[in-house]
Amino acid sequence: MSSIKIRTKRLDGNTQIRTLISHPMEHGRNKDKTTNKLIPAHYIQVLTVTHNGKPIAICNMGAGISKDPYFAFLLKGGSPGDQITIDWVDNLGNKDSEKHTIT
Protein backbone atom coordinates (compact mmCIF):
# COMPACT_ATOMS: atom_id res chain seq x y z
CA MET A 1 0.00 0.00 0.00
CA SER A 2 1.26 3.39 -0.91
CA SER A 3 2.24 5.82 1.79
CA ILE A 4 0.81 8.76 -0.17
CA LYS A 5 -2.80 9.86 -0.36
CA ILE A 6 -3.76 12.51 -2.89
CA ARG A 7 -7.03 14.42 -3.11
CA THR A 8 -7.88 17.11 -5.61
CA LYS A 9 -10.73 19.57 -5.60
CA ARG A 10 -11.83 22.26 -8.04
CA LEU A 11 -11.90 25.70 -6.43
CA ASP A 12 -12.93 28.79 -8.46
CA GLY A 13 -11.25 27.57 -11.64
CA ASN A 14 -8.17 26.41 -9.76
CA THR A 15 -7.39 22.94 -8.50
CA GLN A 16 -6.41 22.33 -4.92
CA ILE A 17 -4.03 19.42 -4.50
CA ARG A 18 -3.89 17.99 -1.00
CA THR A 19 -1.58 15.21 0.05
CA LEU A 20 -1.09 13.20 3.20
CA ILE A 21 2.00 11.03 3.54
CA SER A 22 2.52 8.51 6.30
CA HIS A 23 6.09 8.94 7.50
CA PRO A 24 7.66 9.07 11.00
CA MET A 25 9.61 12.32 10.36
CA GLU A 26 12.04 11.67 13.24
CA HIS A 27 14.55 14.48 13.76
CA GLY A 28 17.08 12.34 15.66
CA ARG A 29 16.77 14.02 19.06
CA ASN A 30 13.90 11.94 20.46
CA LYS A 31 14.68 9.10 22.84
CA ASP A 32 13.10 5.67 22.76
CA LYS A 33 11.43 5.39 26.14
CA THR A 34 12.04 1.64 26.58
CA THR A 35 15.70 1.40 25.50
CA ASN A 36 16.70 4.99 26.40
CA LYS A 37 18.54 5.32 23.10
CA LEU A 38 18.19 8.07 20.55
CA ILE A 39 15.85 7.29 17.68
CA PRO A 40 17.86 7.84 14.49
CA ALA A 41 16.79 10.68 12.21
CA HIS A 42 14.38 9.59 9.53
CA TYR A 43 12.65 12.30 7.54
CA ILE A 44 11.58 13.19 4.03
CA GLN A 45 14.06 15.42 2.25
CA VAL A 46 12.58 16.10 -1.17
CA LEU A 47 8.94 16.05 -2.27
CA THR A 48 8.14 16.56 -5.95
CA VAL A 49 4.71 17.32 -7.42
CA THR A 50 4.35 16.67 -11.14
CA HIS A 51 1.47 17.80 -13.35
CA ASN A 52 1.17 15.90 -16.68
CA GLY A 53 4.87 14.99 -16.51
CA LYS A 54 6.11 18.50 -15.69
CA PRO A 55 7.41 19.23 -12.18
CA ILE A 56 5.38 22.05 -10.63
CA ALA A 57 6.71 22.05 -7.07
CA ILE A 58 9.97 20.82 -5.59
CA CYS A 59 9.93 20.99 -1.81
CA ASN A 60 13.11 20.58 0.19
CA MET A 61 12.35 19.96 3.81
CA GLY A 62 14.00 19.11 7.08
CA ALA A 63 12.68 17.43 10.18
CA GLY A 64 10.79 20.59 11.15
CA ILE A 65 7.73 19.17 9.42
CA SER A 66 5.28 17.16 11.52
CA LYS A 67 4.91 13.41 11.59
CA ASP A 68 2.65 12.14 8.78
CA PRO A 69 3.10 15.35 6.79
CA TYR A 70 0.24 17.12 5.06
CA PHE A 71 0.70 19.56 2.20
CA ALA A 72 -1.65 21.53 0.03
CA PHE A 73 -0.92 23.29 -3.24
CA LEU A 74 -3.10 25.33 -5.57
CA LEU A 75 -2.77 24.63 -9.27
CA LYS A 76 -3.82 27.34 -11.74
CA GLY A 77 -6.51 25.88 -13.94
CA GLY A 78 -6.25 22.15 -14.30
CA SER A 79 -8.83 20.05 -16.08
CA PRO A 80 -10.38 16.63 -15.49
CA GLY A 81 -8.11 13.84 -16.67
CA ASP A 82 -4.87 15.65 -15.76
CA GLN A 83 -2.28 13.45 -14.09
CA ILE A 84 -0.80 14.52 -10.75
CA THR A 85 2.18 12.54 -9.48
CA ILE A 86 3.77 12.98 -6.06
CA ASP A 87 7.18 11.52 -5.19
CA TRP A 88 9.21 11.68 -2.02
CA VAL A 89 12.75 10.66 -1.04
CA ASP A 90 13.90 10.49 2.58
CA ASN A 91 17.32 10.66 4.23
CA LEU A 92 17.64 6.85 4.27
CA GLY A 93 17.05 6.63 0.53
CA ASN A 94 13.53 5.25 0.76
CA LYS A 95 11.10 6.63 -1.76
CA ASP A 96 7.53 6.35 -2.87
CA SER A 97 5.39 7.66 -5.67
CA GLU A 98 1.67 7.92 -6.26
CA LYS A 99 -0.41 8.89 -9.30
CA HIS A 100 -3.73 10.63 -9.24
CA THR A 101 -6.11 11.75 -11.95
CA ILE A 102 -8.10 14.98 -11.51
CA THR A 103 -11.79 14.27 -11.75
Add this chain to the structure above:
Amino acid sequence: MKASRRKFLITTIAFSAAGIALFKSSLANAEWLSADFEPGSFDATMKQLLKGKPIVETDKIDLNIPEIAENGALVPITVTSSLKDIKNLAIVVEQNPIPLAIEAVLMPELEPFLSARLKLASTSFVFAIAETEKVCYSVKKKVKVTIGGCGG
Protein backbone atom coordinates in the same frame (compact mmCIF):
# COMPACT_ATOMS: atom_id res chain seq x y z
CA MET B 1 26.12 -29.44 -6.77
CA LYS B 2 29.04 -27.39 -5.53
CA ALA B 3 29.41 -25.59 -8.81
CA SER B 4 25.75 -24.53 -8.83
CA ARG B 5 26.07 -23.26 -5.26
CA ARG B 6 29.08 -21.17 -6.28
CA LYS B 7 27.20 -19.82 -9.26
CA PHE B 8 24.29 -18.94 -7.04
CA LEU B 9 26.57 -17.09 -4.60
CA ILE B 10 28.28 -15.14 -7.36
CA THR B 11 25.02 -14.04 -8.91
CA THR B 12 23.63 -13.07 -5.51
CA ILE B 13 26.68 -10.94 -4.77
CA ALA B 14 26.55 -9.34 -8.21
CA PHE B 15 22.88 -8.46 -7.81
CA SER B 16 23.29 -7.01 -4.33
CA ALA B 17 26.21 -4.88 -5.56
CA ALA B 18 23.98 -3.57 -8.34
CA GLY B 19 21.29 -2.87 -5.76
CA ILE B 20 23.67 -0.83 -3.63
CA ALA B 21 24.82 1.11 -6.68
CA LEU B 22 21.20 1.95 -7.54
CA PHE B 23 20.52 3.02 -3.98
CA LYS B 24 23.53 5.35 -4.00
CA SER B 25 22.59 6.94 -7.31
CA SER B 26 19.06 7.62 -6.08
CA LEU B 27 20.51 9.44 -3.08
CA ALA B 28 22.69 11.54 -5.36
CA ASN B 29 19.74 12.39 -7.60
CA ALA B 30 17.67 13.73 -4.74
CA GLU B 31 19.81 16.92 -4.62
CA TRP B 32 18.70 17.86 -1.17
CA LEU B 33 19.86 21.34 -0.15
CA SER B 34 21.77 20.05 2.87
CA ALA B 35 23.58 23.37 3.46
CA ASP B 36 20.26 25.14 4.06
CA PHE B 37 19.18 22.55 6.62
CA GLU B 38 22.28 22.71 8.82
CA PRO B 39 21.43 22.91 12.52
CA GLY B 40 22.50 26.37 13.54
CA SER B 41 21.43 29.83 14.46
CA PHE B 42 18.52 31.62 12.89
CA ASP B 43 20.78 34.36 11.50
CA ALA B 44 23.04 31.86 9.75
CA THR B 45 20.05 30.15 8.14
CA MET B 46 18.60 33.45 6.96
CA LYS B 47 21.95 34.46 5.46
CA GLN B 48 22.10 31.15 3.60
CA LEU B 49 18.51 31.52 2.37
CA LEU B 50 18.65 35.13 1.20
CA LYS B 51 21.79 34.67 -0.98
CA GLY B 52 22.65 38.35 -0.59
CA LYS B 53 19.24 39.66 -1.65
CA PRO B 54 17.68 42.44 0.43
CA ILE B 55 14.80 41.46 2.68
CA VAL B 56 11.63 43.54 2.73
CA GLU B 57 8.79 43.18 5.20
CA THR B 58 5.47 43.11 3.42
CA ASP B 59 1.77 42.77 4.08
CA LYS B 60 1.16 41.04 0.76
CA ILE B 61 1.91 37.64 2.21
CA ASP B 62 -0.75 36.17 4.41
CA LEU B 63 0.55 33.82 7.08
CA ASN B 64 -2.24 31.84 8.61
CA ILE B 65 -1.07 30.07 11.76
CA PRO B 66 -2.69 29.77 15.19
CA GLU B 67 -1.35 32.28 17.74
CA ILE B 68 -1.51 29.69 20.50
CA ALA B 69 -0.56 26.12 19.64
CA GLU B 70 -1.53 23.55 22.21
CA ASN B 71 0.81 20.97 20.81
CA GLY B 72 4.04 22.09 19.19
CA ALA B 73 4.39 18.80 17.31
CA LEU B 74 1.56 19.69 14.97
CA VAL B 75 0.96 23.29 13.98
CA PRO B 76 -0.98 23.86 10.76
CA ILE B 77 0.30 26.71 8.61
CA THR B 78 -1.00 28.21 5.37
CA VAL B 79 0.88 30.79 3.36
CA THR B 80 -0.86 32.69 0.59
CA SER B 81 0.29 35.75 -1.28
CA SER B 82 -0.88 38.33 -3.77
CA LEU B 83 2.68 38.79 -5.06
CA LYS B 84 2.97 37.63 -8.65
CA ASP B 85 6.48 36.39 -9.41
CA ILE B 86 7.33 34.19 -6.46
CA LYS B 87 9.93 31.58 -7.29
CA ASN B 88 10.58 30.18 -3.89
CA LEU B 89 8.62 29.99 -0.67
CA ALA B 90 10.35 29.14 2.60
CA ILE B 91 9.09 28.70 6.15
CA VAL B 92 11.55 29.34 8.97
CA VAL B 93 10.96 28.77 12.68
CA GLU B 94 13.27 31.00 14.73
CA GLN B 95 13.69 28.81 17.83
CA ASN B 96 13.95 25.38 16.22
CA PRO B 97 17.32 23.57 16.32
CA ILE B 98 17.14 23.45 12.52
CA PRO B 99 15.39 26.74 11.76
CA LEU B 100 14.43 26.04 8.15
CA ALA B 101 11.32 23.85 7.99
CA ILE B 102 10.55 23.80 4.27
CA GLU B 103 11.77 25.44 1.13
CA ALA B 104 9.44 24.99 -1.84
CA VAL B 105 10.26 25.87 -5.43
CA LEU B 106 6.91 26.80 -6.95
CA MET B 107 6.66 26.82 -10.75
CA PRO B 108 4.47 29.44 -12.51
CA GLU B 109 1.72 26.82 -12.88
CA LEU B 110 1.03 27.03 -9.17
CA GLU B 111 -0.67 29.82 -7.27
CA PRO B 112 1.47 31.25 -4.45
CA PHE B 113 -0.14 29.01 -1.90
CA LEU B 114 1.37 26.44 0.46
CA SER B 115 -0.12 24.61 3.37
CA ALA B 116 1.78 22.30 5.71
CA ARG B 117 2.08 21.21 9.32
CA LEU B 118 5.10 22.26 11.37
CA LYS B 119 6.92 21.17 14.50
CA LEU B 120 7.74 23.95 16.92
CA ALA B 121 10.31 23.29 19.66
CA SER B 122 9.11 26.23 21.76
CA THR B 123 7.32 29.58 21.56
CA SER B 124 8.82 31.25 18.54
CA PHE B 125 8.47 33.62 15.63
CA VAL B 126 7.53 31.86 12.40
CA PHE B 127 8.72 33.51 9.20
CA ALA B 128 7.44 33.02 5.69
CA ILE B 129 9.95 34.14 3.10
CA ALA B 130 9.05 34.58 -0.55
CA GLU B 131 11.93 34.90 -2.96
CA THR B 132 11.42 36.88 -6.16
CA GLU B 133 13.89 37.92 -8.87
CA LYS B 134 15.49 40.77 -6.92
CA VAL B 135 14.22 40.84 -3.34
CA CYS B 136 13.01 38.54 -0.64
CA TYR B 137 9.73 39.39 1.05
CA SER B 138 9.14 38.28 4.58
CA VAL B 139 6.34 38.17 7.07
CA LYS B 140 6.49 36.94 10.64
CA LYS B 141 4.07 35.88 13.31
CA LYS B 142 4.58 34.82 16.89
CA VAL B 143 3.26 31.42 17.95
CA LYS B 144 2.94 30.50 21.59
CA VAL B 145 3.45 26.83 22.35
CA THR B 146 1.90 25.69 25.59
CA ILE B 147 3.37 22.15 25.65
CA GLY B 148 6.96 21.46 24.59
CA GLY B 149 6.82 20.34 21.00
CA CYS B 150 9.94 18.23 20.88
CA GLY B 151 7.94 15.00 20.81
CA GLY B 152 7.61 13.61 17.30
